[in-house]
Amino acid sequence: xxxxxxxxxxxxxxxxxxxxxxxxxxxxxxxxxxxxxxxxxxxxxxxxxxxxxxxxxxxxxxxxxxxxxxxxxxxxxxxxxxxxxxxxxxxxxxxxxxxxxxxxxxxxxxxxxxxxxxxxxxxxxxxxxxxxxxxxxxxxxxxxxxxxxxxxxxxxxxxxxxxxxxxxxxxxxxxxxxxxxxxxxxxxxxxxxxxxxxxxxxxxxxxxxxxxxxxxxxxxxxxxxxxxxxxxxxxxxxxxxxxxxxxxxxxxxxxxxxxxxxxxxxxxxxxxxxxxxxxxxxxxxxxxxxxxxxxxxxxxxxxxxxxxxxxxxxxxxxxxxxxxxxxxxxxxxxxxxxxxxxxxxxxxxxxxxxxxxxxx
Ligand code: F6P
Numbered sequence: 140x141x142x143x144x145x146x147x148x149x150x151x152x153x154x155x156x157x158x159x160x161x162x163x164x165x166x167x168x169x170x171x172x173x174x175x176x177x178x179x180x181x182x183x184x185x186x187x188x189x190x191x192x193x194x195x196x197x198x199x200x201x202x203x204x205x206x207x208x209x210x211x212x213x214x215x216x217x218x219x220x221x222x223x224x225x226x227x228x229x230x231x232x233x234x235x236x237x238x239x240x241x242x243x244x245x246x247x248x249x250x251x252x253x254x255x256x257x258x259x260x261x262x263x264x265x266x267x268x269x270x271x272x273x274x275x276x277x278x279x280x281x282x283x284x285x286x287x288x289x290x291x292x293x294x295x296x297x298x299x300x301x302x303x304x305x306x307x308x309x310x311x312x313x314x315x316x317x318x319x320x321x322x323x324x325x326x327x328x329x330x331x332x333x334x335x336x337x338x339x340x341x342x343x344x345x346x347x348x349x350x351x352x353x354x355x356x357x358x359x360x361x362x363x364x365x366x367x368x369x370x371x372x373x374x375x376x377x378x379x380x381x382x383x384x385x386x387x388x389x390x391x392x393x394x395x396x397x398x399x400x401x402x403x404x405x406x407x408x409x410x411x412x413x414x415x416x417x418x419x420x421x422x423x424x425x426x427x428x429x430x431x432x433x434x435x436x437x438x439x440x441x442x443x444x445x446x447x448x449x450x451x452x453x454x455x456x457x458x459x460x461x462x463x464x465x466x467x468x469x470x471x472x473x474x475x476x477x478x479x480x481x482x483x484x485x486x487x488x489x490x491x492x493x494x495x496x497x498x499x
Contacts, residue, residue, distance in 0.1 A: 141171075141172070141173045142171060142172045142173070142246060143172065143173050143174075143175065143243065143244050143245050143246060144163075144167050144172050144173070144174050144175075144245065144246060144247050144248075144249060144446065144449050145174070145175050145176070145177060145184075145189070145240065145243070145245040145247075145248045145249065146159075146160060146163055146164075146174060146175075146176050146177070146192070146208070146248070146249040146250075146251065147176070147177040147180055147181065147183060147184065147208065147248070147249070147250055147251065147252075148160070148180060148206040148208050148209075148210045148251045148252065148275075149180035149181060149210055149211060149212070149214075149250060149251065149252035149253075149255065149256030149259070150180070150210060150211075150212045150252040150253040150254075150255050150256045150275065150276065151210070151212050151253070151276070151277070151426060152204070152205050152206055152210050152426050152427075153253075153275045153276055153277050153287075153288065153289030153293075153426060154204050154277075154288070154289050154292035154293070154426070154427070154428060154429065154430035154431070154434050155275070155288035155289050155292070155430040155434040155435060155437065155438035156205065156206035156208075156210070156251060156275060156289075156438070157200040157201070157203045157204070157205065157206060157207055158200065158201050158288075158430060158434070158435050158438035158439055158442065159251050159273055159275070159288070159438045159439075159441055159442040159445075160176060160192065160197060160200060160206070160207065160208065160251075160442070161197045161200040161201060161439075161442065162438065162439040162440075162441075162442025162443045162446075163249055163273075163442035163443070163445055163446040164192045164193075164197045164446075165197065165443075166442065166443045166446035166447060166450075167446045167449070167450070168193075168194070170446070170447075170450040172246075172446075172449075172450060173191070173193075174191075174192040174193075175189045175190065175191050175192060175243070175245070176189060176190050176191075176192045176207070176208045177189045177208065178190065178208055178209050179208070179209040179210065179211045179214070180209070180210050180211035180212075180214055180252070180256065181211070181214050181215065181216045181236065181256070181259060182211055182214040183208070183209075184216065184236040184239055184240060184248075185214070185216050185219060185232045185235055185236045185239070187239045187243075189243075190208075201435055201439075202429045202430070202435070203429065204426075204427055204428045204429055204430065205427075212255060212388075212391055213388055213389075213390050213391045214390065215255070215259060215390060215391070215392055216231075216232050216233045216235075216236045216259060216263075217231050217232075217233050217259065217262055218230075218231065218390060219231070219232040219390070220389070220390045227389075229389075229390060233262065233263065233266065234266075236263070237263070237266055237267075237268055240268060246269065246449065247269045247270060247271055247449035247454050248263075248268060248269070248270040248271075249270070249271050249272075249273060249445050249446070249449065250270055250271070250272050250273070251272075251273040251275050252272070252273075252274075252275055252276075253274070253275060253276035253278070253280075253281060253287070254276075254280070254281060254392070254393070254473070254474055254475075254477065255391065255392035255393055256272075257272050257274075257281070257457065257470060257473050257474045258392055258474045259392070260272050260470055261470055261471055261474055264455050264470060269449075269454040269455070270454060270455070270470075271445045271448055271449055271453075271454055271455075271456055271457070271458065271467075272456070272457035272458070272470045272473065273441045273442065273445050273457070273458055274287045274288075274441070274457060274458070274459060274473060275287055275288055275289055276289060276290070277289040277290055277292070277293035277320060277321075277327065277425055277426055278290070278320065278321045278322050278324055278326065278327065278477075279321075279324065279326040279327070279478070280321070280322060280323065280324035280326065280477035280478050280479065281473050281477075281478055282472060282473050282474075282475065282476070282477075282478045283457060283459050283468045283472040283473040284457070284459035284460050284461075284473065285459070285460045285461060285462065286437065286460050288430070288434045288437040288438040288441065289426070289430070289434060290326065290327070290330075290434075291430075291431045291433040291434045291437075292428065292429075292430050292431045292434045293320070293327050293331075293425040293426065294327055294330040294331045294334065295431050296421070296424060296425050296427075296428065297317070297319050297327055297328075297330075297331035297335065297421060297425060298331045298334040298335040300317060300331075300335075300419070300421050300424070301317060301331060301332070301334075301335025301336065301337060301368060301370070302335060304317060304368060304419060305335075305336065305368060307417070308366035308367065308368055309366050311366070311415065312365040312366050312414075312415075313366055313414065313415045313416060313417055314356060314366065314367045314368075314369060314405070314408055314409070314412070314414050314415070314416040314417075315366070315367075315368050315369070315416075315417055315419065316369045316370075316371055316401050316404055316405040316408070316416060316417070316418040316419070317337075317368070317369070317370050317371070317401070317418075317419050317421060318371045318372075318373055318398070318400065318401025318402075318418065318419070318420045318421065319331065319370060319371070319372055319373065319421055319425065320373055320421070320422070320425050320426075321343075321372050321373060321374060322373065322374050322393075322397060322477065323343050323374040323477050323479060324342075324343065324344070324372075324374065324477050324478060324479045324480060325340075325341075325342025325343055325344055325345075325372040325374070325375075325479070325480050326480060327372070327425065328340055328341070328342050328370045328371070328372040329342055329480060329484075329486055329487070329490070330486070331370065332370040332490070332495065333486060333489065333490055333495070335368070335370075336368065337368045337369065337370040337495060338355060338356070338359060338367040338368050338369065338494075338495065338496065339352050339355055339356075339367065339368075339369040339370070339495070339496045339497075339498055340369075340370045340372075340490065340495055340496075340497055341369070341370065341371045341372060341375045341404065341497065341498050342372045342374075342375065342480060342497065343372055343374035343375050343376070343479065344479050344480045344482065345482075345497045345498070345499060346376070346499070347375065347497065347498030347499065348498060348499070349378065349407050349408070349411055349498075351496060351498045351499055352369065352404075352408060352496065352498045353408065353411050353412050354496075355367070355496040355498075356408070356412055356414065357412070369404065369405075369408070371400055371401045371404050372400075373397040373398055373400060373401075374397055374400075375400045375404075376400075377400065377403055378407070382395065382397065383397065383398065383399040383400040383403060384396065384397060384398070384399075385397060385398030385399055386398075398420065398422075401418050401419075401420055402418050402420075404418075405417070405418035437460065440460075440465045441458050441465065444458045444465045444467070445458050448467060453467070455469060455470060456468060456469055456470055457469075457470045457472070457473045459473070
């Protein structure tokens with residue numbers, strides 16, 4: 140019987156997922172392993188839904204966004220939604236998932252995901268499942284890796300959006316607010332705000348005051364620049380210190396879906412300054428499209444390394460980027476608290492040096 144590896148993509152989609160699938164499958168095949176891909180994240184393992192990945196179906200994947208396997212940021216095998224008499228109940232179906240993996244003869248399961256997927260991975264590891272995690276998220280908020288794939292593309296997309304917003308800001312002498320994703324970490328906002336020439340960047344790591352934002356906008360006016368660009372990370376709290384939550388998703392490891400703080404900040408700026416203000420929420424555009432070259436390369440490195448480790452019999456780890464090198468750490472090191480921006484991060488200093496306000 141052929142030696143077999145499995146792969147699944149979990150959590151929100153992120154540019155580069157298909158590049159990982161392609162690289163891991165090619166590497167596995169090179170070492171005499173076959174690869175099967177579970178559909179829709181952990182759901183595919185619980186429900187035994189999968190496809191065989193081979194040369195024809197991994198062809199043309201490198202530049203494609205999304206994931207050919209489908210994904211899911213709701214399904215948690217340890218708290219799995221099932222329909223009982225027309226009602227949704229949540230059950231622990233993790234043993235069923237383990238049984239399915241055993242029956243198929245999967246030696247090692249590659250899980251490509253963010254903190255929710257990896258937290259599930261830690262629980263499966265305790266049940267004796269051999270797995271290797273591959274870190275993915277546009278938010279770049281996973282511990283134990285310097286960067287996740289998808290982040291670079293999201294920053295590129297957000298930067299392009301800022302370039303476009305500049306046109307209207309400048310022409311209409313307006314304040315343009317852009318709300319960006321990133322959950323409880325401000326990485327996308329900091330990077331794209333710097334690259335896109337934002338005047339104010341609000342991130343969850345730094346508490347803000349309306350007066351400071353107004354001061355910055357007015358000082359620009361006084362210098363003959365009657366427009367301003369304000370980036371607001373979705374995890375920024377309201378002036379009362381509350382998270383602004385758009386919806387809650389039952390069954391998801393992280394229930395809260397953030398959204399709406401940009402609107403609030405825009406409204407407050409307009410009320411206080413009297414300057415016409417418009418708000419744009421970039422939303423899922425940040426997760427879409429073709430991965431940047433950087434993300435294609437990082438995803439390919441992660442995919443090949445994960446498959447090579449599996450072939451060598453190493454498991455229970457997450458592949459990661461440290462400096463310029465791809466290495467691995469115990470999977471547990473990556474889960475728990477998100478990796479937020481340290482307050483002494485050099486880019487905060489760079490931004491302040493060129494006059495960007497964090498609303499402090
Ligand atoms: O983690 C990726 C991410 O896009 C976050 O930046 C965002 O808060 C969340 O997922 C949105 O999730 P959903 O696709 O369920 O709305």
